[in-house]
Amino acid sequence: MAADIVVPIEHEQDIVMARQQGRQLVAEMGFSSTEQTLVATAISEVARNILMYARHGEIVLTALQSENRRGIEVVARDEGPGIANPALALTDGYSTSGRLGLGLPGARRLMDELDLATVPGEGTTVTLRKWAP
Amino acid sequence: MPVPILRQADLLVATIQASLSDQDLVRFRDDLAREIGRARSTGVVIDVTALDVLDSFASRVLRTIAHTARLRGATTVVVGIQPGVALAMVQLGVSLEGIPTALDFEDGIALLRGRRRKKAHEEGAHGG
Numbered sequence: 001m002a003a004d005i006v007v008p009i010e011h012e013q014d015i016v017m018a019r020q021q022g023r024q025l026v027a028e029m030g031f032s033s034t035e036q037t038l039v040a041t042a043i044s045e046v047a048r049n050i051l052m053y054a055r056h057g058e059i060v061l062t063a064l065q066s067e068n069r070r071g072i073e074v075v076a077r078d079e080g081p082g083i084a085n086p087a088l089a090l091t092d093g094y095s096t097s098g099r100l101g102l103g104l105p106g107a108r109r110l111m112d113e114l115d116l117a118t119v120p121g122e123g124t125t126v127t128l129r130k131w132a133p
Numbered sequence: 134m135p136v137p138i139l140r141q142a143d144l145l146v147a148t149i150q151a152s153l154s155d156q157d158l159v160r161f162r163d164d165l166a167r168e169i170g171r172a173r174s175t176g177v178v179i180d181v182t183a184l185d186v187l188d189s190f191a192s193r194v195l196r197t198i199a200h201t202a203r204l205r206g207a208t209t210v211v212v213g214i215q216p217g218v219a220l221a222m223v224q225l226g227v228s229l230e231g232i233p234t235a236l237d238f239e240d241g242i243a244l245l246r247g248r249r250r251k252k253a254h255e256e257g258a259h260g261g
Contacts, residue, residue, distance in 0.1 A: 012155045019186055037185060037217030041225060044188040092226065106189065106225035 046076035054080020182213030
């Protein structure tokens with residue numbers, strides 16, 4: 001398995017870097033152009049969350065291999081304020097920043113799997129996975 | 134890098150480059166609002182063909198750009214949203230509500246001209 005790609009997120013241009021790296025990773029796996037865009041868009045959303053709420057963090061991209069399936073894992077990690085009500089954050093329509101809660105539920109729809117781990121005052125880790133069809 | 138805003142007759146045309154930063158997008162919003170006044174334009178075509186991702190932030194800025202333009206008397210048409218980008222926007226749940234879209238630049242111009250003709254026709258029928 002290839003090594004992880006770690007993209008520090010501190011400035012908005014890092015968001016572009018993260019999604020370009022993600023696109024390239026899944027392109028090499030044979031994801032279609034449309035699937036690549038879905039992955040890049042999901043990365044853009046979670047990377048932007050890091051900037052908006054935690055100001056800095058990192059995106060870790062990993063190529064996955066399971067049985068005869070290939071996929072990508074995107075981990076968006078920060079040591080920011082955390083999410084007080086994770087269940088609510090995963091519900092459409094909820095947001096504290098006026099984004100109408102399109103972040104996490106949207107990212108989940110773009111990918112196949114989403115896991116949210118968060119501790120208020122300590123940080124947040126969002127894990128997304130998408131498998132080649 | 135600023136987004137160049139070109140005049141085409143009485144319309145304004147802007148092509149968004151792939152490498153556009155958040156800051157560039159916000160600056161474009163302000164430049165366009167001013168240029169509509171300078172050129173007295175009633176229509177704007179924004180070509181996003183080169184954008185490989187239109188996330189919730191970019192969609193929000195586009196909406197702001199279009200609404201600002203409308204307050205200044207201009208209709209904005211967004212053209213060139215790529216198939217994968219369109220699907221991603223739908224799944225993400227972002228919308229360009231109220232902003233007309235067209236397939237490409239040519240269709241965007243035709244849409245704006247058609248609207249103008251229709252409006253002139255209606256005004257002529259009522260006031261003529």
